[in-house]
Amino acid sequence: MLVAMLQMVVVAAGGGKWDLLRSNIGVSAMHMQLLNNDRVVIFDLTDFGASNISLPNNRCRDNPKDLALQHDCTAHSVEYNVASNSIRPLFVYSNTWCSSGAAMLDGSLMQTGGFNDGYNTVRVFKPCNDNSCDWQEFSNVLTHRRWYASNHILPDGRQIIFGGRDRFSYEFYPKTSGADLAVELSFLKDTRDPTIENNLYPFVFLNVDGNMFVFTNNRAIMFDYVRRVVVRTYPTIPGGDPRNYPSSGSAVLLPLRISSGAVVAEVLVCGGAPKGSFTSANNGNFVTALNTCGRIRINDPNPQWLMETMPLARVMGDMVLLPNGNVLIINGAAAGTAGWGIARNPVLTPLVYRPNNQAGSRFEAQNATSIPRMYHSNAILLRDGRVLVSGSNPNAYYTFTGVLYPTDLTMQAYSPEYLDPxxxxxxxxxxxxxxxxxxxxxxxxxxxxxxxxxxxxxxxxxxxxxxxxxxxxxxxxxxxxxxxxxxxxxxxxxxxxxxxxxxxxxxxxxxxxxxxxxxxxxxxxxxxxxxxxx
CATH class of the missing domain: 2.60.40.10 (Immunoglobulins)
Structure with a gap:
């Protein structure tokens, strides 16, 4: 039995309420998407052993490419019904490890990439209300392997897919023609740290002029994907520390206020791990995470980063846009980086960031949870205004004993203060x-x-x-x-x-x-x- 001193990071708090919805959803929530029927598709990787929920009707997954369990009768994806607080197991075949996706025009989740037999795969989940829907999979349709890539919906309804491990390109899906192949983007290669690849899961946002804002490592560009040119290069974020996986800060495009005038577009990047943290953590030295956020008006004539200090240092946090325009910063750790077993000191206290307040008075700590949400955890907004929180598995397999942070299969709802009676x-x-x-x-x-x-x-x-x-x-x-x-x-x-x-x-x-x-x-x-x- 591994014995260690654990530090839980909790501070004096404002509002908000935590409720335990389910003690076991069967899978660790590595990926989540809310669909337009108020059901949430949740899934994990597929090839590191059994999950804690069986496939129905004696169904099994027989995959000769699986690295751990080629005959597997457990589900690695579930559908959560918000209204009934119930779980339905789903069948996914190819490996969804560290994949990407977005919801399409018709409301279906189109999901891309992964590892091994999932590298070039596209998966589609079309929502239904009669429990008849399941994953559909299409192999070998992506031009390049997409593992740790990022996706965004475009004005024409397609997805643009940026990067991935050892892939310094972008491509589109669905394909519009035989010539619609991957295009190299040197920025993705130039920002790579070859020892730890701090340019994975790029932060990408569609700008109000139709171009793409792309942030990797500690740098950002504005990219015209139609003409295939970089139209603007931004200053390096002050301090120069990396913010993308495995340093794993988070980022949002702040709310766009639509009025008769020009729409101001601002990006907020928060948390992460200082340069060298990944190597240090693998050597047993867990460096304190970053406590800074960078905010930038991406269309200003001379855009500059405004740096702000959070009340708590945080790596592997999630940033959720709330309906009132505030940003919830939740989950994560105060030391180390993303990866199996290389983070310490869970941050149990969410923060609310109020972008319209004056600088210096934008952060407020909220009521804390008692459940650590470490590597491979998630948070999403629900239609009723609550935030669904699940996941946490810093282990290669589902491991519940003998480790510092066991695999967690619980599901919680965080109710922001605006839901208080x-x-x-x-x-x-x-x-x-x-x-x-x-x-x-x-x-x-x-x-x-x-x-x-x-x-x-x-x-x-x-x-x-x-x-x-x-x-x-x-x-x-x-x-x-x-x-x-x-x-x-x-x-x-x-x-x-x-x-x-x-x-x-x-x-x-x-x-x-x-x-x-x-x-x-x-x-x-x-x-x-x-x-x-x-």
């Missing part, structure tokens, strides 16, 4: 449009809602639309939040109100697909509804 009088409910309505671009949308207030302050009311991301390894791919300008808020009598809002006017601002739409009053969001932009 004291804020119920500020919580609205959208009456129309109906969920799953299709919306056009540049449309004046009428929203009817209820709010238990005799009068309301319309200046504190906003509409936010959120693209649910594909989340893995501390990066939420395709995460995007737009704040829409409201007008003509009128009372319909009693607690009934109506407003009008202008939808985004281009597919560059809101690539096609399903979004969650929330009405936010005085920072308190309604339950979301699903809308589809086509």
């Amino acid at each position: 004291q804020f119920a009088p500020l919580r609205s409910n959208i009456v129309s449009p109906a969920s799953h309505s299709q919306l056009g671009y540049g449309q004046l949308l009428t929203i009817n809602f209820t709010l238990p207030q005799p009068t309301i302050n319309a200046t504190t009311l906003t509409i936010s639309i959120v693209a649910p991301p594909f989340t893995t390894h501390s990066f939420s791919m395709n995460q995007r939040l737009l704040l829409l300008t409201t007008s003509n808020v009128t009372s319909l009598g009693g607690s009934n109100y109506q407003l009008r809002v202008s939808t985004p006017n281009s597919k560059i601002l809101a690539p096609p697909g399903y979004y969650l739409l929330f009405l936010v009053y005085q920072q308190v969001p309604s339950p979301g509804i699903w809308v589809q932009f086509k």
Whole structure:
């Protein structure tokens, strides 16, 4: 039995509430995606032994390329039903280890790459409500091997896939023609540390001009993927420390406020591990993680990084855009790096980052959990405003005893402070449009809602639309939040109100697909509804 002194990092906290949803979901949540039927697809790698949940109907997976268990009757993917708090095992064949993906126009999850027989594979999961859907897999369709790559939805509905281990290129899927092959991008090679590859899982965001912001290691570019040219090179993030896997900070595109003027696009990069931490950790020296965030206006004439200090150092954290425009920073460790067994000191306290506050007063610590969420853990926003948290397996196999941080198969919900009962009088409910309505671009949308207030302050009311991301390894791919300008808020009598809002006017601002739409009053969001932009 391994015996060690554990340090749990907890600080004085603000709000928020933790609930244990399930003590065992059967698989470790290496990857998660919320679908438009309020079910979450969760999966792990496939070829390092059995999971803790069996496949149904005596089904087994027979894969001669599996490295550990070629005849395997356990599931390595599950579907979580939010409404019923239930788990359904799914069948995935090829190895999904450290893969990537995003949700498509029709609401299906299209998922790419992995390891071994998964290198060039594409997998599709189309949501259903009758428990009949399962993974579909298409082998040898990616041009290059994609392992630790990053994906993003484009305005034309395709995904662009950047990088991966030993792959300094990008490609598109679905393919549009036989000539739609991989294209080399020297920036991905130039930012590689050959000893530890701190350019894996690049941070990529679609800019408001249609170009791609790409951050790897400690540097960033703006890339025109249509003309295949770098249109801007940004300063190195101050301090020069790496932020991508395995140094594993996290990043978000801050909420885009859509108004009549120019849309300001800002990227926030937080946490990570100092240069050399991976090597030090493998030698038994667990270096304190970074406690800094860099924030940059990516379209400024002379963009510069604004550095801020978090109350807690954090590596392997997840950053979740909340409906009210704040950022939740959750999970991770205070020392070491990403990888099997090379991090220490779980950070149990989430932080809320309020981007509209003055610098120096943007962070607030929240109530802590009691469950460490280390390597291979995840967090995603749900339609009811809670954050689903699961995963943590810093071991090569499912290992529950004799290790410092056992494999964790629990699932929790973190309820941000805005769900506290004291804020119920500020919580609205959208009456129309109906969920799953299709919306056009540049449309004046009428929203009817209820709010238990005799009068309301319309200046504190906003509409936010959120693209649910594909989340893995501390990066939420395709995460995007737009704040829409409201007008003509009128009372319909009693607690009934109506407003009008202008939808985004281009597919560059809101690539096609399903979004969650929330009405936010005085920072308190309604339950979301699903809308589809086509």
